[in-house]
Amino acid sequence: MDRDRAIIEHQLGRPPRGLINIEVRCPWGYPAVVRVAPLLKEKDEIEPFPTLFWLTCPILREQLSRLEERGVIAQLEGEIARNPDLRERYFEDHRRYAQERFSLLSPEEQEFLQGRGWLEALRDRGIAGIGDFRTVKCLHAHYAHHLARGSTIGRWLEERFRFSWCPPNDIRCHEGEPLARADH
Numbered sequence: 001m002d003r004d005r006a007i008i009e010h011q012l013g014r015p016p017r018g019l020i021n022i023e024v025r026c027p028w029g030y031p032a033v034v035r036v037a038p039l040l041k042e043k044d045e046i047e048p049f050p051t052l053f054w055l056t057c058p059i060l061r062e063q064l065s066r067l068e069e070r071g072v073i074a075q076l077e078g079e080i081a082r083n084p085d086l087r088e089r090y091f092e093d094h095r096r097y098a099q100e101r102f103s104l105l106s107p108e109e110q111e112f113l114q115g116r117g118w119l120e121a122l123r124d125r126g127i128a129g130i131g132d133f134r135t136v137k138c139l140h141a142h143y144a145h146h147l148a149r150g151s152t153i154g155r156w157l158e159e160r161f162r163f164s165w166c167p168p169n170d171i172r173c174h175e176g177e178p179l180a181r182a183d184h
Contacts, residue, residue: 004031007173011056017042018049020104023148026165030173032057033144038101038122039109048118050129052101055144058172063163064139073136076156080134087134089152094126094133097145127151 008016008031018037026032033053040049055061080087102123105113113119125131128141136142136153143163146154157163166172 007031008034008056011058011173016054016056023053026057026173028166028168028171028173030057030171032060033147035148038104039113046112048113048121050101050121050125051127051141052097052104053141053144053148055140055147057165059166060143060163061140063161064143067157067161068139072157073139076136076153077134079156080136086152086156091133093145093151093153094130096149097127098122098124100149127153 004022005016005019008019011031016034016036018040020035020037022031022033023035024031024033033055035052036049036054038049038052040047055064080090102110105122110119113122121129126133127145128137130137139153139157142151142153143157145151146157
């Protein structure tokens with residue numbers, strides 16, 4: 001896990017926070033999606049963290065960033081508004097995500113969250129902490145969820161766009177190579 005942690009730090013440009021485990025690896029064996037604890041505990045600070053799955057693969061992050069820049073989120077939200085079947089499947093993805101995230105909390109952590117007024121943030125909010133399930137906050141979070149568990153938005157993206165891993169002659173996660181800092 002130390003080597004994986006170093007690679008994830010290399011991918012993100014910072015140490016990973018709240019790392020539970022690696023959910024998905026790329027074809028070259030490097031971490032691509034990690035699962036993150038719903039409560040981040042650092043030093044004397046505790047904060048809720050609603051993003052359960054974090055995309056670490058730099059090439060996938062770049063591809064999704066380009067889609068966001070092209071306005072794909074607005075296109076997707078329009079499709080969700082027009083298509084009741086897509087909308088219901090998407091809402092169900094949010095509910096399952098929230099349920100999985102909440103199941104990781106101990107009774108003591110739930111009590112702590114209740115006392116701070118943070119319980120709803122981890123119990124009721126969806127993918128990446130979305131409160132309004134009609135919206136899409138971040139393609140990176142949705143695609144990480146898709147790779148880890150399968151999702152409506154991930155399938156929608158894959159039906160319309162071609163994603164690729166690193167080619168064998170340009171593997172981006174070799175230790176020691178500079179990588180762009182992760183925004184998502």
